[in-house]
Amino acid sequence: MTQLLTQQRKKWLMLLVLSGGISACSQPGETVNTGRNFDRKAMLQQYADNLIRPAYADLQAKVNALNTAATIFAGAPTAANLTAVQTTWTDAYTAWQYANAYNFGPAGEEGIRKGLIEEIGTFPTTTSKVEATIAANNANFNDFNRDARGLPAVEYLIFNSEGSNAQILTSFQLANRRNFLTAATADIKRRVDEVVAGWNTYTNSFVSRNGTDAGSATSELYNEFIRSYESIKNFKVALPLGKRPGQTAAEPARAEGYYSGQSLLFIKNHLTAIENIWYGRSRDGKAGVGFKEYLENVEGGQALVASTEAQLGNVRKALNALPETVPLSQQIRTNPAAVENVLNECQKLTRFFKSDMSSLLGIAITFASGDGD
Structure with a gap:
């Protein structure tokens, strides 16, 4: 009986040793790389400081320039002023390519507001809606017609895929069209300004939720x-x-x-x-x-x-x-x-x-x- 108990003790000891060995081989960072030691907080801080906020700040600057150029053009619809609006629009839309991946937090959905990408970047523009709004002279952009506002709608107004700048200038002799342009760029500016301001307080929350x-x-x-x-x-x-x-x-x-x-x-x-x-x-x-x-x-x-x-x-x-x-x-x-x-x-x-x-x-x-x- 004593010999049998001794043999059982030896078996249990052997199992404990094997179990400890297996456990030791499975520690994170040794034989199995699970990524548990990766600092996601530092990564999120990097994104906030060097990609997201700079992208929105650049977009804000370019949108402000577009709004200013549009206001000047509406007051004096000349060829030179039209070129200035076209140039600032291209700059703003290029800057938008670097900001359109961050539709959360201040740029996310809230109430009836959709993400910033839908509010200022929906394409293709439904031109019939734009023209109807111009005819009614009631551009307030508080509706669901996201395909009739934003940067793509402004593009439709100031460029002509098949014609010349002369035709565009002629179309802007209509006061309602000038009103729509300035209202559209002001709306874009307002929305981008809100996102930039929002990130000033949202950054800490963003980084902490890692x-x-x-x-x-x-x-x-x-x-x-x-x-x-x-x-x-x-x-x-x-x-x-x-x-x-x-x-x-x-x-x-x-x-x-x-x-x-x-x-x-x-x-x-x-x-x-x-x-x-x-x-x-x-x-x-x-x-x-x-x-x-x-x-x-x-x-x-x-x-x-x-x-x-x-x-x-x-x-x-x-x-x-x-x-x-x-x-x-x-x-x-x-x-x-x-x-x-x-x-x-x-x-x-x-x-x-x-x-x-x-x-x-x-x-x-x-x-x-x-x-x-």
């Missing part, structure tokens, strides 16, 4: 990053190509920047903004901690980083094959295969940004894109 749950800042940032990228694929490329659900043919006039003919300029800047978020890099090139470093701190992350960056290069190569001097709408008509190649390369990148990245970081996709990905 978990990965659906209500965290990490989740908000990641989901808006994905939505912003998908807007390039789904709306800036697929929509004018006629590749969205329900479309049966190309619709080049539905391209972003259709009236100014600058679609590719905006797409390329938007892609650069997406790359900057991925790297945690400011617009002026200042390096920081971003999603790339976050992924490198989780198991399997380095392989995903390599795949993602290779495909980012493929998307950029496909975009660069389209001459920027020829409007995208025209290239859709004359060289659709090259434009469709951009869409195909964007589609390949979606898997890495959306499915694989979400899985490795443990951050749920909280929006519905409706594109079958």
